[in-house]
Amino acid sequence: MEAGDAMENGFQEGEETPAVSRTPWCRQDLPDWEEIWAACWQRIRTWRVPPRWSAGDWSEELQAQGAAAAWQALDNYDATRGVPLRVYVHQRVLASALTRSRQEWSYALRFAFEISANDSRDAIEEDESLNATAFEALHQGLANLAEQDRRLIELLFWDGHTEAEVAEMMGISQPAVSKRKWALLRVLRSRLGPSDKND
Structure with missing residues (x-):
């Protein structure tokens, strides 16, 4: 070492x-x-x-x-x-x-994510127009995903299932769920973030 x-x-x-x-x-x-x-x-x-x-x-x-x-x-x-x-x-x-x-x-990761989510939520609540714009952009980003990808995101983040539970529901392995989740989050982030800089 x-x-x-x-x-x-x-x-x-x-x-x-x-x-x-x-x-x-x-x-x-x-x-x-x-x-x-x-x-x-x-x-x-x-x-x-x-x-x-x-x-x-x-x-x-x-x-x-x-x-x-x-x-x-x-x-x-x-x-x-x-x-x-x-x-x-x-x-x-x-x-x-x-x-x-x-x-x-x-x-520790869950705690950090909750703090980050709360901070994000607080920032969004400060500006109602940003709130509406952000949720519309997120809705549009999710609508552009394939049905199976959208279902994976909804099961994890809206319904609150664990990766293991989602893997069982979808008939795939837990590592595949984790890998797909992070890939989808990167796709959503890239679709939502850079467009603001170009406007």
Whole structure:
């Protein structure tokens, strides 16, 4: 990992693995918990720290998440599957940390979008003529989209469905919905924005 990468993701270069809490279940049921956490931490520390979190608080949050995942992994472990306990716990801890990180980034993006949408709404409300013009332009832009594209936008933004729900409704994959959504937003933005500059 490059020095710039360490600063960019919020953790300091050469930062040691955070000390792990030594709960009784870790010592007696999983004697190599410190090693498992250290191995997981080497990967986790390369991830970017979400907005509104300090690097220290975020590492503590993920350590707590990892400890809970390790406990759950011990409870769910099935030796008959042929997966070593250490490997199983390591996978569950990483998966749990990744899920928590994705949740926090999703929340941050949704929060930023809501603030942006509220700011946009406030600006539009200040000028009624701009309001009418903007909604007319948006309506016209949507009318020019193909039926399936218009339905995708309406399901996501008007009806409030998630990308996964829209994917199921439309019979396509969730990544395809996401890719198509961003492509359509770029098309709408290009149709709505530049024409004002030329007038």
